[in-house]
Amino acid sequence: MRKLVKGNMTTTLDQLYESKRAKVIDVQGGQGIRQRLGQMGIHPGDTITILRYGALRGPILIELHGSQVALGRGIASRIIVEEVE
């Protein structure tokens, strides 16, 4: 059962809806993926806004620190986030 405690639900980035905001909790994966995401300014603790989804399970467009980044679903599913209001 899903816990209904506000601000305590973690999920993966690809599970959120468009225009939701989420805080990065963790990035699951090796040094390679951590580095590539870190270079784009995606670190645990950062807040991401989901802008849109591509068609047919295409990439996800997110915004953070004022820049827009497209992420494939595979990568997005490795980013553990917590939805923020």
Next chain:
Amino acid sequence: MKIVLAGQPNCGKSTLYNSIAGYKAITSNFPGTTVKFTETRTHILGYTCNCIDLPGTYSLTAGDAAELEARRYLLSGEVDVIINVVDASLLCRSLELTLQLLELEVPMVLCLNMMDEAQRKGVQIDIQKLSNLLGIPAIPTIATTGKGLKELFVEVLKVYEEKRKGKTLKFSKDIEAIIDQFTSQLKSEWLIEEKVTFRFLAIKLLENDQFFINEIKQSGDHLSQAKLFQERLEQIHGVPSDEVISSERHALAMKLFEQVSTVIHPPKKDIRIAIDHWVMHKFFGYLILAAIFYGFFNFIFGIGGYIEEPLMELFNQWIGGLEEVFGKGSLALFLSKGVLQGIAGGIAIVLPYLVPFLIGLSILEDIGYLPRVAFLMDVFMHRIGLHGKSIIPLILGYGCSVPAVMATRILEFPQHRFIVSILTTMIPCAARITIIFALVAFFISPNAALAVFALNILVVAVSGKILSTFYPEASNLGLILEIPAYQFPVLRNTLKKSWYRIREFIVIAWPILIAGSALLALMEYGGVEKYIDWFISPLTHLLGLPVSVGTTLIFGLLRKELSMIMLTQALGTTQVLTVMTKTQIMVFTIFVTFYIPCLATIAALWREIGKKGALLAILFTLSVAIILALFTHIFLGIIL
């Protein structure tokens, strides 16, 4: 004095470089336009200096091949001053690279570029404070208009004369303690070739940077020491050591950003967001994509066809008139005819299509549309074992295969680079587009030309699928691509870029065209051409082409345009339809579109994917060309 421009991708380094060097580096609005460094010698206030434009790099942790190139240069120890160009509208993220550059302890100036964009976003930066905190001068600029560049270089000279280095900002105490201990242990002996500071090396080793880890591998002691310190960091923070350092740096950058910037007003309602709503839409995005490329096609054909026709008539009159002047069968007639046909080919056939094409491509690049195409096409590129970023080299391939092959450096995996390099050579470059337009669209119909392009895309996709089966999934890591904000193309820069590319045709290709045309005329006069035609006749027979086009295919290996110009020369007329059927024109065009890349492209392939790769590309494209041309020959033979 050696000055390097370093910064994150798409922050305007090349634009800045061009304003120093004259137009010498291609600029666009997508990350990774520059993939290798360009150098120029220039004079600034009495100093002679070498100015180097490096590929953009998000961090000093090496990623793709282009970033490696930038990093190698920065670590070489030969740099006198670094100009760290940052996109002021993305200051927070950009500062992470700035902090890493400061760790190099080289005299440095911060260039806050795109100040206009930052203002639009409502971000105000306390430049003096930022400069004080970092210990280096910070200069606001707008490179597209040249604003602030003079002040920038005054500061560059100042820091050079004073050898003034910035501050290295300190991490948290416990981390600094570990760095200190490690640094003092490293100081006992120097292990690596790079001329970096001990502190820099210690940090890189703590970050588990593969490059430096490999460098110290010979010395087992140091490696185990590094591992020991890494473990200690991990124990304290509970996350891998590389994450500890990168999170620290990120926190430092955020803190700096908060200290120096204030949001004075919420970002003005940006029409660009509304545009993206449609351009990147799940459904309309693809319609717009199709419409843009269809419109683009019609634009080129419209202008090109309009100019080609009267010019061709004029040249045909002149060529016809030559016979009266020189007399039938004379050497002079052959030679002058050859030269004139070469000139005519350039002016009447190539340039009318090349100029609008290159201007159009430049505009698409400068607006920032290409990353959006990558976003839209990602899902389809996955079907052929690649991802969205690969579409950028492929689109550039419509311009020229050489930069397209080089642009594959923005891809992370060697496997992708290999496949995309070969695929880009199959995309019709401007020269081959000219052939498609001037032969198929002009003599058959514009729709037939569209069909050639559609067939081409299909074949490239299928080829991608075939090639990727040889290379099992390189990694399940998918697309990570920055989507830059749209920029209004600065007309002057767009025109300069187009001119830069057109000049390449006029200066290098055209003379070869004229010489080639004259040579072919001489060969015809001497009867040598027949032997070459005879040699290639098995192929021309197989495809049902006139035997006399054989030689033109050989010339096409030098420059693709030559096949076209030589065709009219070899057939002895520009009225191609009088000697070739429509089927033959189609077969010829399809063969020329796909077969062996031109010499310059082969050289680029050799550099990028090795001798074997280049050889494979030759064999692969040749077989594809023969199969497709044969298929076209048979298919059109049945239906027409």
